[in-house]
Amino acid sequence: xxxxxxxxxxxxxxxxxxxxxxxxxxxxxxxxxxxxxxxxxxxxxxxxxxxxxxxxxxxxxxxxxxxxxxxxxxxxxxxxxxxxxxxxxxxxxxxxxxxxxxxxxxxxxxxxxxxxxxxxxxxxxxxxxxxxxxxxxxxxxxxxxxxxxxxxxxxxxxxxxxxxxxxxxxxxxxxxxxxxxxxxxxxxxxxxxxxxxxxxxxxxxxxxxxxxxxxxxxxxxxxxxxxxxxxxxxxxxxxxxxxxxxxxxxxxxxxxxxxxxxxxxxxxx
Amino acid sequence: xxxxxxxxxxxxxxxxxxxxxxxxxxxxxxxxxxxxxxxxxxxxxxxxxxxxxxxxxxxxxxxxxxxxxxxxxxxxxxxxxxxxxxxxxxxxxxxxxxxxxxxxxxxxxxxxxxxxxxxxxxxxxxxxxxxxxxxxxxxxxxxxxxxxxxxxxxxxxxxxxxxxxxxxxxxxxxxxxxxxxxxxxxxxxxxxxxxxxxxxxxxxxxxxxxxxxxxxxxxxxxxxxxxxxxxxxxxxxxxxx
Numbered sequence: 001x002x003x004x005x006x007x008x009x010x011x012x013x014x015x016x017x018x019x020x021x022x023x024x025x026x027x028x029x030x031x032x033x034x035x036x037x038x039x040x041x042x043x044x045x046x047x048x049x050x051x052x053x054x055x056x057x058x059x060x061x062x063x064x065x066x067x068x069x070x071x072x073x074x075x076x077x078x079x080x081x082x083x084x085x086x087x088x089x090x091x092x093x094x095x096x097x098x099x100x101x102x103x104x105x106x107x108x109x110x111x112x113x114x115x116x117x118x119x120x121x122x123x124x125x126x127x128x129x130x131x132x133x134x135x136x137x138x139x140x141x142x143x144x145x146x147x148x149x150x151x152x153x154x155x156x157x158x159x160x161x162x163x164x165x166x167x168x169x170x171x172x173x174x175x176x177x178x179x180x181x182x183x184x185x186x187x188x189x190x191x192x193x194x195x196x197x198x199x200x201x202x203x204x205x206x207x208x209x210x211x212x213x214x215x216x217x218x219x220x221x222x223x224x225x226x227x228x229x230x231x232x233x234x235x236x237x238x239x240x241x242x243x244x245x246x247x248x249x250x251x252x253x254x255x256x257x258x259x260x261x262x263x264x265x266x267x268x269x
Numbered sequence: 270x271x272x273x274x275x276x277x278x279x280x281x282x283x284x285x286x287x288x289x290x291x292x293x294x295x296x297x298x299x300x301x302x303x304x305x306x307x308x309x310x311x312x313x314x315x316x317x318x319x320x321x322x323x324x325x326x327x328x329x330x331x332x333x334x335x336x337x338x339x340x341x342x343x344x345x346x347x348x349x350x351x352x353x354x355x356x357x358x359x360x361x362x363x364x365x366x367x368x369x370x371x372x373x374x375x376x377x378x379x380x381x382x383x384x385x386x387x388x389x390x391x392x393x394x395x396x397x398x399x400x401x402x403x404x405x406x407x408x409x410x411x412x413x414x415x416x417x418x419x420x421x422x423x424x425x426x427x428x429x430x431x432x433x434x435x436x437x438x439x440x441x442x443x444x445x446x447x448x449x450x451x452x453x454x455x456x457x458x459x460x461x462x463x464x465x466x467x468x469x470x471x472x473x474x475x476x477x478x479x480x481x482x483x484x485x486x487x488x489x490x491x492x493x494x495x496x497x498x499x500x501x502x503x504x505x506x507x508x509x510x
Contacts, residue, residue, distance in 0.1 A: 072468070073305065073471065074305060077468075086457075088457040091450065108502060112495070112498055119491040124488065167450055
């Protein structure tokens with residue numbers, strides 16, 4: 001319900017608490033595992049992108065819950081604010097946090113999210129009951145997605161490497177849009193009265209797979225050993241989730257019919 | 270651990286400049302005639318896309334022009350002017366091409382449904398609004414308003430970028446890294462300040478003649494708080510290197 005009237009609470013599917021645990025724990029475990037296992041073998045850096053996918057799916061679910069109320073503006077705006085908050089918080093977290101960087105980034109993003117959520121409800125008068133909570137979740141998911149994809153690209157989340165390998169060459173812009181797409185696109189594509197959580201989140205996994213493939217291509221700069229598993233696993237996740245999305249679309253559709261190819265010019269005469 | 274109080278005291282003027290820039294961006298969004306999906310179908314006045322996309326398009330062009338000028342000059346007024354002109358050109362081009370599409374493609378005259386007479390040209394508006402629509406195309410007042418929006422938004426974005434770059438110049442960080450970091454923070458702050466006013470106006474506005482324009486103090490106040498926090502975080506990161 002992007003530009004339509006006010007909607008209501010999103011129903012059905014996995015409970016929000018489980019999604020939060022999935023995103024936070026999955027994201028942090030993925031990022032730390034990628035960081036420490038990459039020291040043993042750079043090939044393990046793909047785990048960071050798996051963490052980012054957990055965060056993206058969590059973010060897409062939070063967007064789904066808050067946007068069901070109808071924001072009055074398009075769904076993409078909330079994905080862009082997620083990544084805007086996320087990129088500020090994640091660079092801050094990595095710069096000051098050292099080994100605790102991803103956790104500091106998550107906390108900083110949550111605080112910025114809480115303030116923006118409070119401003120949106122109290123000052124701008126949006127009056128969405130779950131606005132504050134959702135903004136905290138969306139900011140945190142954005143930050144973890146950025147840190148996760150950066151870790152895969154650089155092989156570590158230490159700030160100096162991330163700065164030199166991800167921020168300075170501009171790959172951070174790719175992360176910004178790929179991560180933002182993962183968070184904002186699923187609900188934007190699936191919204192409507194027949195929206196189902198599993199179908200929306202299948203799109204989130206699919207977008208996460210694309211982001212992972214892109215992160216893998218970038219990590220080729222650092223090491224080919226890291227790039228190949230990342231691209232392969234990303235492509236695998238993309239295929240599985242896209243097949244799942246297609247299956248769920250057929251399940252939710254009233255009827256799926258083949259229209260055949262377009263008629264040729266002679267047939268139209 | 271970094272010396273938080275020391276860095277903040279040293280860079281407090283930059284924090285204030287960034288906050289001012291964020292408030293300018295937030296204010297500028299209220300000038301940009303944006304109609305969202307209805308405008309894309311020529312059923313509402315304004316450009317047919319979302320506020321955030323439009324503000325970001327103009328603002329990022331402003332960042333590019335400001336960054337280019339910053340390589341050859343460190344004069345603040347010149348950098349702000351460069352950012353403002355870049356964003357104004359981007360807005361103007363978007364609006365003129367949009368107008369061609371509406372007039373020659375869709376076949377509707379530019380008309381506002383919010384006012385009876387265009388405040389600038391004094392042309393009658395309501396006669397030209399198609400039934401069942403909220404106006405269409407970009408009447409002169411919306412066009413002028415959009416250019417003012419580009420001026421303020423581009424200037425605000427340039428101010429943010431200038432402050433972030435200046436905060437990092439004394440730290441001895443490599444130039445490529447500083448430019449990357451300052452641009453990313455500027456983009457992040459720009460998006461936050463583009464979304465806040467977009468929620469304030471509910472996604473669509475015709476320009477400064479629209480009744481919704483009067484709501485701007487709420488968004489600018491929200492941006493003051495939100496940008497101040499982002500500015501603290503950004504300056505701590507850049508100044509602490």
